[in-house]
Amino acid sequence: MKNLLDVVSGPFEPHAVRITTRKRQKLSLAAQPDEVLYLIRKGLYLSRAPIPHARHQVLGILYPGDLVRTLAVPPLEGAEIMAASEKGEVWRLRWPAVKALMDERHDLARIVSDRLADQAARGTLHNAVIAGLTGDERVAALMVELALRTGKETAAGLVFEMPLSRMDIAEHLALNPDTVSRIVSRMRAKGLLAAAGRRHLVCPSFDELAQSCPLTSTIARMHKVDRLLPA
Amino acid sequence: MKNLLDVVSGPFEPHAVRITTRKRQKLSLAAQPDEVLYLIRKGLYLSRAPIPHARHQVLGILYPGDLVRTLAVPPLEGAEIMAASEKGEVWRLRWPAVKALMDERHDLARIVSDRLADQAARGTLHNAVIAGLTGDERVAALMVELALRTGKETAAGLVFEMPLSRMDIAEHLALNPDTVSRIVSRMRAKGLLAAAGRRHLVCPSFDELAQSCPLTSTIARMHKVDRLLPA
DNA sequence: TCGCGCGTTTGATCGCGGTCAAGGAGACCT
DNA sequence: AGGTCTCCTTGACCGCGATCAAACGCGCGA
Numbered sequence: 001m002k003n004l005l006d007v008v009s010g011p012f013e014p015h016a017v018r019i020t021t022r023k024r025q026k027l028s029l030a031a032q033p034d035e036v037l038y039l040i041r042k043g044l045y046l047s048r049a050p051i052p053h054a055r056h057q058v059l060g061i062l063y064p065g066d067l068v069r070t071l072a073v074p075p076l077e078g079a080e081i082m083a084a085s086e087k088g089e090v091w092r093l094r095w096p097a098v099k100a101l102m103d104e105r106h107d108l109a110r111i112v113s114d115r116l117a118d119q120a121a122r123g124t125l126h127n128a129v130i131a132g133l134t135g136d137e138r139v140a141a142l143m144v145e146l147a148l149r150t151g152k153e154t155a156a157g158l159v160f161e162m163p164l165s166r167m168d169i170a171e172h173l174a175l176n177p178d179t180v181s182r183i184v185s186r187m188r189a190k191g192l193l194a195a196a197g198r199r200h201l202v203c204p205s206f207d208e209l210a211q212s213c214p215l216t217s218t219i220a221r222m223h224k225v226d227r228l229l230p231a
Numbered sequence: 232m233k234n235l236l237d238v239v240s241g242p243f244e245p246h247a248v249r250i251t252t253r254k255r256q257k258l259s260l261a262a263q264p265d266e267v268l269y270l271i272r273k274g275l276y277l278s279r280a281p282i283p284h285a286r287h288q289v290l291g292i293l294y295p296g297d298l299v300r301t302l303a304v305p306p307l308e309g310a311e312i313m314a315a316s317e318k319g320e321v322w323r324l325r326w327p328a329v330k331a332l333m334d335e336r337h338d339l340a341r342i343v344s345d346r347l348a349d350q351a352a353r354g355t356l357h358n359a360v361i362a363g364l365t366g367d368e369r370v371a372a373l374m375v376e377l378a379l380r381t382g383k384e385t386a387a388g389l390v391f392e393m394p395l396s397r398m399d400i401a402e403h404l405a406l407n408p409d410t411v412s413r414i415v416s417r418m419r420a421k422g423l424l425a426a427a428g429r430r431h432l433v434c435p436s437f438d439e440l441a442q443s444c445p446l447t448s449t450i451a452r453m454h455k456v457d458r459l460l461p462a
Numbered sequence: 463t464c465g466c467g468c469g470t471t472t473g474a475t476c477g478c479g480g481t482c483a484a485g486g487a488g489a490c491c492t
Numbered sequence: 493a494g495g496t497c498t499c500c501t502t503g504a505c506c507g508c509g510a511t512c513a514a515a516c517g518c519g520c521g522a
Contacts (some may be wrong), residue, residue, distance in 0.1 A: 051363040052445040059355050072348040074356035075452045099341070106334050113344045117303040120351035124290050125305035127358050131405035132282040135479065166500065174362035179479055181501055198488090214283040221306045366509065397470065410509055412471055 016091035035095035043088025247322035266326035274319025
């Protein structure tokens with residue numbers, strides 16, 4: 001069965017430059033002579049940008065299958081993609097090559113377009129999270145998202161990856177690192193979460209976690225990954 | 232000379248349902264049998280959604296030439312497009328018709344895709360505004376945006392439309408209406424802004440306004456409307 | 463002209479989350 | 493083992509913006 005990632009990978013493969021990354025490695029999003037398209041293949045990445053006279057912002061979390069097109073990122077000086085996972089893989093394509101491919105294969109054009117639309121929707125949803133929810137609810141929203149994306153059922157509950165440092169989380173949720181730490185401690189105390197090794201968390205009861213974020217149902221609909229597969 | 236709006240309007244025209252709107256009139260974004268595409272023709276619109284147990288959020292401001300595709304809006308119960316200007320015009324198209332058109336005309340597919348990418352970038356930028364700036368800076372950012380979009384030079388300074396109520400602004404900037412009122416009063420006191428009739432503001436010195444928002448240069452680059460015209 | 467209603471303004475007070483600072487827990491190197 | 497570096501935790505305090513409440517202004521219809 002083909003998954004979301006394979007669908008785009010096939011046609012791109014002959015034109016892609018493969019890049020493997022280690023944690024915190026950065027790829028520049030500065031304007032290039034040709035527009036560039038990145039395809040996330042493995043691992044989680046963060047798209048980030050500095051704000052003048054302030055801290056960096058994490059503009060979005062990128063998952064395998066996601067596409068990053070330079071034009072769809074605002075022209076912020078110093079924008080970049082940063083690897084969050086220990087090991088990751090990205091493919092880089094020059095946009096003219098992508099265009100040529102899409103002119104040959106309409107289905108590909110449509111898939112790329114749909115993927116970008118979906119990511120735009122995720123961005124908008126994140127907007128609503130930041131704008132409308134309290135600190136506790138924002139953190140819960142992030143945990144729900146990662147649990148849905150990377151979670152695996154075990155006897156102890158749902159185990160999921162947490163490749164983001166406290167600072168990363170803070171930059172993503174528009175909080176500050178100390179506050180994030182406090183909120184996570186509080187969630188641990190309530191039994192909503194527990195540590196599971198360096199880079200994983202366990203959620204003993206997903207339902208309880210889900211209830212601490214008003215937008216859970218929408219987040220769930222957006223992060224059921226296979227929604228968008230062509231028939 | 233063709234502008235951004237005409238470029239998409241031509242091919243869509245025979246398939247579009249024209250809708251003229253009065254202030255505060257709403258168009259539903261609820262999932263339809265077929266996906267839907269709206270093209271903004273005249274006036275300013277807000278895309279909005281309610282947050283469970285909280286106030287509505289304004290997810291974005293839509294300008295003439297903007298496209299709204301259902302798939303690019305997160306599945307929030309009660310999402311809608313609301314007319315902000317006194318009079319406006321929108322075209323509605325069924326997505327299957329748009330797809331068919333794009334299969335015939337590759338340049339159209341590319342233009343639609345680029346427009347949506349650009350709007351995604353604006354969304355991301357707005358994210359950075361909400362997440363990284365203080366209340367005063369956010370309001371300044373909005374004023375800069377509207378001044379660039381709708382402003383006209385006069386003897387008294389740059390006159391621009393302000394079709395948003397205090398409440399709309401608050402919902403857009405993740406502030407509360409009282410705070411917005413206070414901030415705007417403060418800006419008036421400093422001479423950054425002045426009223427110019429019911430629905431317009433004057434900005435005596437755009438440079439001073441620009442300096443009160445750290446992201447002005449990026450906002451300016453994003454809202455120079457004709458950036459994206461095909462050659 | 464008056465009365466009504468809605469949006470706005472402004473003051474007083476509160477509380478969430480930011481800031482600053484000290485201390486702790488690992489990872490890694492020598 | 494000791495040292496150092498980075499990240500995390502926790503406490504004490506502060507300030508921006510939220511909340512509540514009262515008054516104001518303006519449009520609109522009777």
